[in-house]
Amino acid sequence: MKYLVELIDLFTALKKGIQANPDLWSGQTYTPESIQGIIDRLKVKNDAIIDADNTASRVKKEGRLVESQMQAIADKIIKTAIGFHADSPQLLGDYGIKLPKTPVSRPRPETQLLVTIVDDTDGQGFIVSTNVDAAANNYEWDKGQSANAADLNTIPEMKFFKYTSKVSFVDDDVARGVRYYYRVRAVNAAGEGPWSEPVSRVQ
Numbered sequence: 001m002k003y004l005v006e007l008i009d010l011f012t013a014l015k016k017g018i019q020a021n022p023d024l025w026s027g028q029t030y031t032p033e034s035i036q037g038i039i040d041r042l043k044v045k046n047d048a049i050i051d052a053d054n055t056a057s058r059v060k061k062e063g064r065l066v067e068s069q070m071q072a073i074a075d076k077i078i079k080t081a082i083g084f085h086a087d088s089p090q091l092l093g094d095y096g097i098k099l100p101k102t103p104v105s106r107p108r109p110e111t112q113l114l115v116t117i118v119d120d121t122d123g124q125g126f127i128v129s130t131n132v133d134a135a136a137n138n139y140e141w142d143k144g145q146s147a148n149a150a151d152l153n154t155i156p157e158m159k160f161f162k163y164t165s166k167v168s169f170v171d172d173d174v175a176r177g178v179r180y181y182y183r184v185r186a187v188n189a190a191g192e193g194p195w196s197e198p199v200s201r202v203q
Contacts, residue, residue, distance in 0.1 A: 004046040011039050109135040109186035109193030117182060117201040125172035126201060128182050133193065136186035138165050142195075146179035149202050158183055158198065176203050 015035040018025045025031070078097055085091045089099055116129045130139060143161035146154065158181065162169060174180055181200040186193040 004042055004049065008039055008042045008046065011035055011042070015039070106135050106188055106190060108188060108191030109133050111135070111186065112194045113139075113184050113186060113196040115182050115184055115196050115199040117199055119201075119203060120170055120172070124203075125170055125174055126180070126203065127168065127170055129168040130184045130196065132167055133186035135188055136193070137188040138163060138186075139167060140185050140187050140192065141169075142183045143171070144181040144198065146181065146200065149177055149179040151179075152200070155198050156181060163187075174203055178202065 015032050018030070018035070019032050078095070081092060081095050081097060082089075092099060111133050113130045113133060117126050119125075120127050128141070133139075140160070141162040141164070142158035144156035144158040146156045148154070161171075161182070171180075171182075179200050179202045181198040183196045183198045185195045
């Protein structure tokens with residue numbers, strides 16, 4: 001292990017220092033010989049750890065191979081049991097076999113969502129949000145740019161802008177003095193919900 005190697009290096013350096021200054025260390029408890037004994041003990045233990053790691057790696061590898069082989073056998077038994085009890089799947093519980101849950105199908109979203117637009121906190125762009133639709137997997141957003149910022153009655157052409165699972169996002173791609181419109185609808189595997197009413201804002 002790393003800390004034993006570091007200790008071996010440390011004691012080796014200490015031994016070298018003592019050997020370089022024999023007069024100062026004369027009569028002291030620790031001598032180059034005693035320190036060499038410590039180094040030898042550490043090396044023996046370090047070698048044992050390395051051997052144990054190598055053995056563990058080999059055993060783990062063998063274990064993964066056995067696991068793979070035995071899992072294949074178990075899969076065959078499970079497949080056979082499912083065939084035997086095709087008409088009575090509840091009996092699979094006797095084998096500890098759990099049938100996969102039938103996915104719950106949801107109808108397509110039906111709620112018309114609401115759009116909220118506020119200025120981003122840094123003063124550039126909008127934070128655009130909608131309410132959560134329990135039936136939705138994702139939300140499809142359209143964006144439009146008005147030709148006249150003062151005109152609130154003419155809805156511009158709305159074009160696809162974003163498809164996301166989140167109900168809020170930041171749009172920094174806006175110019176000051178321009179009116180932008182957004183609308184959203186909920187989407188899941190069964191289809192799309194109705195579009196929201198377009199909502200606009202000028203920065």
